[in-house]
Amino acid sequence: MPNAPLIDVTGLCKRYADLLAVDRLDFQVAGGTVLGLVGPNGAGKTTSMRCMTGIIPATEGRIVIAGHDLETHAFEAKRHLAFVPDTPHLFDYLTVEEHLRFSGRVYGIADVEARMDRLLEEFELTERRRHLPGALSRGMKQKAAICMAFLHDPVAIFLDEPLTGLDPIGIRAMKDSIVARATKQGAAVVVSSHQLELIEEICDEIFVIQDGRKIIAGTIAQIRSELSGLPDEPTLEHIFFHLTAAKNRAAKGV
Amino acid sequence: MFASAWWYYQRCVLANRAKAMLKRLRQPKYVIGLALTVTYLGWIFFFNPALSGDGTRSADEVRGNTAVVAAAFYLLQIVITWFALSSGRGVAFREAEVQLLFPRPFTRWQILRFKWLSGQPGALIGSLIIGLMFHRFSDVDYGLVVAGFWINQSVLYAHATLVGLWLAHLKAKGGRAARCTSLPAWTMLTALLVCAASGWAAVGDATGWAAARAVAQTPWLAALSWPFTKLADLMLAPDLAGFAAAAVVPLLLLVVHGFVIWWADFRFEDQAVEIAAKIQNIKSEGIGALASKKDLVVGKPRQPWQLAPTGPAWHALVWKNVISLGRLPKRLAIRLGFVILILVAIFSSMLVGQGDAPHVPTRIGFLLLGLLGYVSLLAPSMVRVDLRIDIPHFDVLKAMPLRGRSLIFGEVMGTVLVLWVVQAIGCLTAAILIVREGQHVFVWLDKAPALVGVLSVFFAVDFALVTSENLMALWLPGFVRLGRGVRTGFDNIGQNLMGALIRMFALMVLVVGPVFAGIALGALVHGLGLPAVPSVVTGGVVFAALLCGESWLLMCLSEGRYQRFDITSENVTGDAD
Numbered sequence: 001m002p003n004a005p006l007i008d009v010t011g012l013c014k015r016y017a018d019l020l021a022v023d024r025l026d027f028q029v030a031g032g033t034v035l036g037l038v039g040p041n042g043a044g045k046t047t048s049m050r051c052m053t054g055i056i057p058a059t060e061g062r063i064v065i066a067g068h069d070l071e072t073h074a075f076e077a078k079r080h081l082a083f084v085p086d087t088p089h090l091f092d093y094l095t096v097e098e099h100l101r102f103s104g105r106v107y108g109i110a111d112v113e114a115r116m117d118r119l120l121e122e123f124e125l126t127e128r129r130r131h132l133p134g135a136l137s138r139g140m141k142q143k144a145a146i147c148m149a150f151l152h153d154p155v156a157i158f159l160d161e162p163l164t165g166l167d168p169i170g171i172r173a174m175k176d177s178i179v180a181r182a183t184k185q186g187a188a189v190v191v192s193s194h195q196l197e198l199i200e201e202i203c204d205e206i207f208v209i210q211d212g213r214k215i216i217a218g219t220i221a222q223i224r225s226e227l228s229g230l231p232d233e234p235t236l237e238h239i240f241f242h243l244t245a246a247k248n249r250a251a252k253g254v
Numbered sequence: 255m256f257a258s259a260w261w262y263y264q265r266c267v268l269a270n271r272a273k274a275m276l277k278r279l280r281q282p283k284y285v286i287g288l289a290l291t292v293t294y295l296g297w298i299f300f301f302n303p304a305l306s307g308d309g310t311r312s313a314d315e316v317r318g319n320t321a322v323v324a325a326a327f328y329l330l331q332i333v334i335t336w337f338a339l340s341s342g343r344g345v346a347f348r349e350a351e352v353q354l355l356f357p358r359p360f361t362r363w364q365i366l367r368f369k370w371l372s373g374q375p376g377a378l379i380g381s382l383i384i385g386l387m388f389h390r391f392s393d394v395d396y397g398l399v400v401a402g403f404w405i406n407q408s409v410l411y412a413h414a415t416l417v418g419l420w421l422a423h424l425k426a427k428g429g430r431a432a433r434c435t436s437l438p439a440w441t442m443l444t445a446l447l448v449c450a451a452s453g454w455a456a457v458g459d460a461t462g463w464a465a466a467r468a469v470a471q472t473p474w475l476a477a478l479s480w481p482f483t484k485l486a487d488l489m490l491a492p493d494l495a496g497f498a499a500a501a502v503v504p505l506l507l508l509v510v511h512g513f514v515i516w517w518a519d520f521r522f523e524d525q526a527v528e529i530a531a532k533i534q535n536i537k538s539e540g541i542g543a544l545a546s547k548k549d550l551v552v553g554k555p556r557q558p559w560q561l562a563p564t565g566p567a568w569h570a571l572v573w574k575n576v577i578s579l580g581r582l583p584k585r586l587a588i589r590l591g592f593v594i595l596i597l598v599a600i601f602s603s604m605l606v607g608q609g610d611a612p613h614v615p616t617r618i619g620f621l622l623l624g625l626l627g628y629v630s631l632l633a634p635s636m637v638r639v640d641l642r643i644d645i646p647h648f649d650v651l652k653a654m655p656l657r658g659r660s661l662i663f664g665e666v667m668g669t670v671l672v673l674w675v676v677q678a679i680g681c682l683t684a685a686i687l688i689v690r691e692g693q694h695v696f697v698w699l700d701k702a703p704a705l706v707g708v709l710s711v712f713f714a715v716d717f718a719l720v721t722s723e724n725l726m727a728l729w730l731p732g733f734v735r736l737g738r739g740v741r742t743g744f745d746n747i748g749q750n751l752m753g754a755l756i757r758m759f760a761l762m763v764l765v766v767g768p769v770f771a772g773i774a775l776g777a778l779v780h781g782l783g784l785p786a787v788p789s790v791v792t793g794g795v796v797f798a799a800l801l802c803g804e805s806w807l808l809m810c811l812s813e814g815r816y817q818r819f820d821i822t823s824e825n826v827t828g829d830a831d
Contacts, residue, residue, distance in 0.1 A: 016524075017428075053357040056523045078359040089349035089534070093270040094263065099354075102266070105259035106358050132270060148354070 005064075006031050006080075006188035007052065007156050012061035014047050014212075021047045023212040024061070029188040029205075031155065034178060036203035037192040038236075040244055044212035045192040046086060049160050052190070053083040065156045079107065082154035086161040086192075088145035090133040096120070096144045097129040100151055107152035119147040123173055138165035146174065150181070157181060157189045163198060175202055200236040208243055215243050256364050260371055268375060283732060287748020294751060299386040316393065317490050319463045322470045324388075324486035325479050331410060332482070333442050339418045340436035342425025344525030345369070352530045356523060363516050370411060377407045394490050398497050402489035409485065409504050412511035419520040426524065449474040481507065567656050568664030575668025578639045616696075619687030623708075626680045630712060633673055634719035635757075641665040641724040645731065648819060658816030659809045666724050666809075670716045677712045681705055700787045707791035714768075714798035721805040722760050725812055726753065728819060764804055772797030 005028035014022040022044045029035045037045050051058040054070050054077065063070040068077035090099055097116060104112030120126045123143040133141055142165050149157065159178065163171050179202055181187045193199055199206065206223060208215040216223055223239055224230065230238055278284040347369065355365050385400035424431045453472030469475060476483075484503040491497035641662060644651055651661060685701045732749065776793025780786065 050527065054523075055352065055356040056527055057521050075359050075361060078357060081357065083353075083357040085353050087349075089353050091263070091267065091350050091354065093267040093274070095266075095270065098262075098266045098270075102259060102263050102354075103358075105262050106255065106360075108255050132274070145353075 004031065005029060006066050007035075007190065008062075008064040009052060010062045010064075012048065012051060012063065013059045014044070014051055014056070015059040021212050022051065022058075025209070025212075025214055027207055027214075027217060029156075029190060031186040031188050032182050033205060034182045034189040034191060034203045036199035036206045037190055037209065038194075038196065038199055038206060038240060039209040039215075042211075043209045045209065046160055047212075048209070049083065049158050049190070049192055053081055053158050054078055055083070079152075080154055081156040081158065082149035082152070083158045084142075084145050084149045084160065084162055086164060088141045090136075090141055090144060092133060095130050095132055096125055096136070096140075096147075099144060099148055103148045103151050109152055112151070115151055116147075119150055122177065123147055124169065139167055139170055142166060143170060146177075150177070153185060153187075155185075155187050157187050159189065159191045161193055162191060163193065163195060178202055196236045196240055206236065206239075208240065210244055256360065256368070260368055264372065264375070267372075283752070284748065287752055289748075290751045290755075291748040295383070299383070299390065315463075317492070318467060320388065321483065321486040321490055322463075322466050324489060325470070325482040328406070328410070328482040328485050329446070329479050332413065333439060333446065335410075335414045336417060336439035336442060337436065339414065339421050340439050342422045342432070342435055342525065343529050344418045344422035344522045345415055345529075346533060347526040347530045349530045349534045352527055356526070362519055362522065366415065366515060366522075370408075370415070373411070377404060377411075381407065388489065394492065398491050398494070399489055402491060402497065402500075405501065405504050405508070406485045406489060409508050409511070412508055412515070416511050416515050419515065419518070419522055422522060422525045423518075423520045426521070445478060449478050566660070567654065568660045568667070571661065571664030572668045572671065575639050575665065576672060578643075579637065579668065579672050613690050615687040616689050616691055619684040622680055622684040622687070626677055626684070626712070630673070630677060630715055631719070634669070634716065634723050635754075637669050637673065638723075640669050640720065642727045645727050652816075652819075658813040659806075662721075662724055662728070662809045662812065662816070663806075666717070666720045669720050670713070673716045673720075674709075674713050677716070678709055681708055681712070703788055703791045707794035710795045710798035714801040718761065718764055718801050718805045721808060722757055722764065725808055726757055726760075728812055728815055730756065764808075765801065768797045768800035768804065771800055 007027075007029040009025055009027050012022055012025040013020065025048060027035070037048065039045050047056075050056045052063055052065075052070075054074055057071070063077075065077040066080040068080070070077045091102075094102060097120070100116045100119070101112055103109075104116070109115065117126075120129055123146060125140065125143055125147065128136060128140055131140075133144075136144065142162070146159075146162065149159075157178075162174055162178070166174060175198065178189055178191065182189050182204075191199065191203060200220065205217065205219050207217045216226065218226070220236060220239070224234060227234075227239065227242060230242055234242075279288065345366070351365075351369065355368060360368070381400045381404040384403050385396055388394060388399045388403070389396040421435045424435055426432075449472070450469060453469040453475045456468045456472045470479065481503070484500065488497065488500040488504050491500045644665065654661070656664075682705070685705050688696050688701065690696060730753070772793040775796045776789045779792050780789035784792070
């Protein structure tokens with residue numbers, strides 16, 4: 001059954017004074033799909049994520065989340081999305097479970113306690129539920145931010161470097177959780193990461209950007225077939241280096 | 255949903271904050287710190303004689319004087335706000351607020367209200383404390399002054415929010431308007447100065463409070479300060495009826511500001527993200543985070559001297575710290591220099607012209623010496639590019655092939671050298687300026703040895719102060735602000751106070767011996783026939799040598815502490831929560 005796009009980005013541009021950080025990005029993510037946003041440092045991944053989640057306004061372009069325009073119907077669009085930043089910052093004086101209850105109030109979730117217990121269990125935070133952020137490690141803060149993001153069962157999920165700081169068990173739980181949210185709950189997920197093996201493992205489609213522009217997009221199989229000069233059985237790492245090196249050579253005029 | 259979420263957040267934050275503070279009181283140092291804070295604030299607000307009237311003025315007169323001060327304070331606050339916001343930084347959000355509020359289903363107006371409401375407990379506590387001061391000073395009803403101050407704070411906050419959003423909007427739009435965001439602030443300052451200058455004629459023979467009131471009541475200045483006078487009236491209302499009448503204008507201002515903010519619906523997200531990252535950096539890196547991106551890119555090296563590839567290892571630490579001190583944010587340094595210049599100008603205008611036939615350069619020279627002495631006492635606790643900055647990376651330092659005393663010496667000497675060079679330039683300038691006072695003419699035969707003595711004393715005092723600050727960081731890290739970050743929060747007042755008291759006590763113990771030795775030797779050589787100036791210089795040099803020796807001895811005695819020091823086992827923050 002073809003799923004309708006839950007994330008629809010058209011002509012997304014973000015300009016800071018003289019710098020064009022994001023330049024005319026177009027893509028759609030259907031329900032049940034995980035899209036990997038890949039690019040070198042400073043490519044514009046985080047800026048794009050921030051625009052797509054309404055943290056900062058786009059300079060140009062249109063972002064539609066679950067049928068709601070983020071510019072004109074921000075309130076409705078934001079009810080359906082969730083964002084996990086690369087460096088999570090929590091309220092200094094709210095415990096883990098209070099963060100989740102706060103989130104529950106924001107989204108008006110009736111069964112917040114049951115959902116909270118389930119998520120804390122899933123991300124092994126049950127024993128830390130009454131800890132303030134000051135007593136949590138970076139990985140635990142990351143897990144708390146993820147629990148907050150998943151609490152209201154969003155249909156559009158944006159994860160910026162979601163595995164940073166997680167231990168192997170956390171990484172496994174995170175991967176399973178992302179895939180489950182897409183396949184079982186039908187959410188559209190955008191994952192930005194430098195961990196190419198993660199992207200290759202969990203993503204259905206790849207979107208490569210550099211200097212704010214799209215380099216290539218599609219499934220790994222499609223990208224493999226489009227590119228020439230790759231080794232046999234190329235991994236995403238081969239593809240990434242092939243694409244960015246070609247771009248760098250072009251930029252240097254070599 | 256918004257109100258419910260905010261109320262839940264606020265309730266939890268207040269309860270958890272109180273719990274965390276109570277939990278800290280299990281540690282003796284926080285109990286002592288609390289006792290010191292209560293004693294300190296108690297003295298300031300209840301026993302400080304400067305806050306009680308001298309009994310010669312009527313209640314109305316005192317209230318009138320207070321109203322002038324309060325209106326001037328509000329007026330200046332607004333001018334400073336316009337200047338501070340002219341960079342287009344908008345409203346100051348924290349990272350947690352950006353990450354946890356912005357992507358959620360809140361409107362911009364709701365996010366701004368969330369921020370304002372979250373600040374209200376702090377505003378109330380501030381009002382309760384300030385209220386104590388005004389209540390005692392001007393004998394107004396405590397409840398009314400607290401309520402008045404609280405409302406006024408809200409008006410000023412709303413004004414700052416509106417100004418911040420508007421100027422940030424102009425800046426983001428670009429073009430000519432973006433280049434003129436500081437124009438309103440300069441216009442206000444110019445208008446204020448022109449009005450004050452034109453009102454100066456009204457002073458006549460009046461002095462003190464009468465003069466201040468005369469200037470404030472001149473038509474132009476009265477017109478300019480009208481809204482601020484209304485705010486002051488609210489805070490100093492004599493009774494409930496007066497309060498109700500005085501509250502009309504401030505509440506109207508609050509409503510109008512709120513309406514404009516809601517109606518304009520300025521986009522503040524870009525600036526909020528930027529300022530949140532800056533605030534986060536200031537917390538971890540201190541004022542260095544205020545440097546612009548341009549400042550962080552170092553061009554062609556312009557070090558004062560190149561580091562030789564061989565030689566004593568502590569030279570490398572001195573070199574590192576001197577280079578670091580030279581890279582403090584330039585804009586900040588310029589602003590600091592501007593403030594110091596204004597202070598010097600104010601003091602000069604007050605002091606240099608007094609007395610019969612004053613020689614103005616000489617007076618400025620003496621003033622400069624006094625200022626240098628004052629700065630010398632403050633600077634070692636403010637210029638912190640030494641062990642205090644490096645101690646969070648102590649493992650890296652300990653891995654270096656250096657003895658503890660050499661490492662501390664190297665760390666200390668960078669700051670000491672920079673301070674001393676500044677003092678030397680200041681002293682030389684002062685020596686050139688000082689020519690005659692009354693009938694007495696200062697000749698270089700006297701000034702040269704005096705300069706040697708003064709510079710020796712300055713060096714020794716710098717060395718002793720910076721050493722005591724650094725050793726304090728090593729021995730009692732819990733009482734020292736370590737790293738580049740800033741210590742904030744009410745419960746840190748006690749820790750800072752304790753640290754300051756311990757340092758002061760240590761310094762007093764340290765200087766007693768050298769002072770007596772210096773005085774004794776100076777008196778001895780004077781008794782043996784040496785003229786007064788060389789005798790004083792001899793005493794000063796002996797004092798300096800002994801003080802340096804003591805400081806060095808303390809460094810050597812800290813060798814064992816250095817070897818045992820483990821930053822991870824030190825309860826530096828006291829956060830047991």
